[in-house]
Amino acid sequence: MYPQNVIVVGAGPVGCTVALLLADRGIPVTVIERYPQPHPLPRAVHLDDEVARILHRVGVSDAFLAGSRPASGLRLLDARHRVMAEFGRDTDATDNGFPGANMFHQPDLEALLFDRVDRHPLVDVHRGVEVHAIDGARVPLTAAPVRVHTRAVADEAARTFTGSLVLGCDGANSTVRRLIGISMRDLRFNCATVRTRRTSSPPSAGCSNPGPAGPTSPGWRSPAARSTPSGPDSLPASRSGEPSCSATRPT
Numbered sequence: 215m216y217p218q219n220v221i222v223v224g225a226g227p228v229g230c231t232v233a234l235l236l237a238d239r240g241i242p243v244t245v246i247e248r249y250p251q252p253h254p255l256p257r258a259v260h261l262d263d264e265v266a267r268i269l270h271r272v273g274v275s276d277a278f279l280a281g282s283r284p285a286s287g288l289r290l291l292d293a294r295h296r297v298m299a300e301f302g303r304d305t306d307a308t309d310n311g312f313p314g315a316n317m318f319h320q321p322d323l324e325a326l327l328f329d330r331v332d333r334h335p336l337v338d339v340h341r342g343v344e345v346h347a348i349d350g351a352r353v354p355l356t357a358a359p360v361r362v363h364t365r366a367v368a369d370e371a372a373r374t375f376t377g378s379l380v381l382g383c384d385g386a387n388s389t390v391r392r393l394i395g396i397s398m399r400d401l402r403f404n405c406a407t408v409r410t411r412r413t414s415s416p417p418s419a420g421c422s423n424p425g426p427a428g429p430t431s432p433g434w435r436s437p438a439a440r441s442t443p444s445g446p447d448s449l450p451a452s453r454s455g456e457p458s459c460s461a462t463r464p465t
C-alpha cells in the first residue's frame with residue numbers, strides 16, 4: 215500500500231489552485247516548489263471570467279475582486295500609436311458571474327492562494343526543493359506509486375516523495391513534462407492579426423495558422439471592418455510587401 219496523496223510540482227497559480235481544488239474534496243496533496251519564496255514580480259496581468267469562477271471555487275474571489283479591475287478590452291498599438299487590433303469585453307458580470315476581463319497584480323493573487331494553501335490541513339508544502347527525477351510515472355496509475363526525487367535548492371534536504379500520482383504544474387518549461395515524455399504540438403506563431411493590417415499578401419509558409427484569436431473569432435474586430443484603408447488607423451504595407459511577422463519554432 216502506498217500513500218494516496220497527489221503530488222503537485224510547482225506552487226504557481228495553477229499548482230496552488232489545483233492543490234486547493236483537491237484538498238477541499240478531502241484528497242491530501244503534497245506541493246513541491248523549487249523557490250523558497252514566492253516570486254515578487256507579476257507575469258500574468260489579466261484573467262477572464264472563467265478563471266475568476268475557479269477562484270471563487272477555491273474561496274478567494276472576494277479578495278481577488280477587491281484588488282482587481284474589470285477591463286473593457288484590449289487595444290494593440292504600433293510604435294506610432296495607430297491601432298493594429300482590438301477587442302472589447304463587457305465589464306458587467308457574464309454568465310460566469312464575473313467580468314469578462316480582469317486586470318490584476320499576480321503577486322497579490324498568489325499571496326491569496328498561498329495563504330489558503332499554507333493553512334489547509336490537507337496540503338503539505340515543501341519549498342526550496344527541485345524535482346529532477348520521477349519513477350513510476352509511465353506505468354498505469356494502479357500499477358505502482360509515483361516516486362518524485364528532489365534536490366535541495368535552499369534549506370530543505372534532498373528527498374523522495376511518494377504518492378498516487380503527480381501533477382506537473384511547473385510552468386512553461388516544465389520538468390515534469392520532460393521527465394514523463396509529454397510532447398507538444400507547435401501551433402506556430404499567430405501573426406494573422408498583424409498581417410491583416412499590413413499586407414494583402416497570402417500567408418507565408420511560416421505564418422499559415424490563423425489560430426483561435428484570428429479574424430474569425432467572435433470577439434475579433436478587424437481594423438478593416440471598422441475604418442477605411444485611408445482612415446487614421448490604417449497601416450501601410452510593409453516595405454517589402456511581405457508579412458511583417460516572424461515565426462519561430464521553440465528549440
Ligand SMILES: Cc1cc2nc3c(=O)[nH]c(=O)nc-3n(C[C@H](O)[C@H](O)[C@H](O)COP(=O)(O)OP(=O)(O)OC[C@H]3O[C@@H](n4cnc5c(N)ncnc54)[C@H](O)[C@@H]3O)c2cc1C
Pocket residue numbers: 223224225226227228229246247248249257258259260261343344345346383384385386388389390
Ligand atoms: C511577461 C509575461 C507576461 C504574461 N502575461 C500573462 C497574462 O496576461 N495572462 C496570463 O494568463 N498569463 C500570462 N503569462 C503567463 C503566466 O506566467 C502564467 O499564466 C502563470 O504564471 C502560469 O502559472 P503556472 O502556475 O502554470 O506557472 P508558473 O507561474 O510558472 O509556476 C510554476 C512554478 O513551478 C515551479 N517549478 C518549476 N520547475 C520546478 C521543478 N523542477 N521543481 C519544483 N518546482 C518547479 C516554479 O518555480 C514556479 O513557481 C505571462 C508570462 C510572462 C513571462
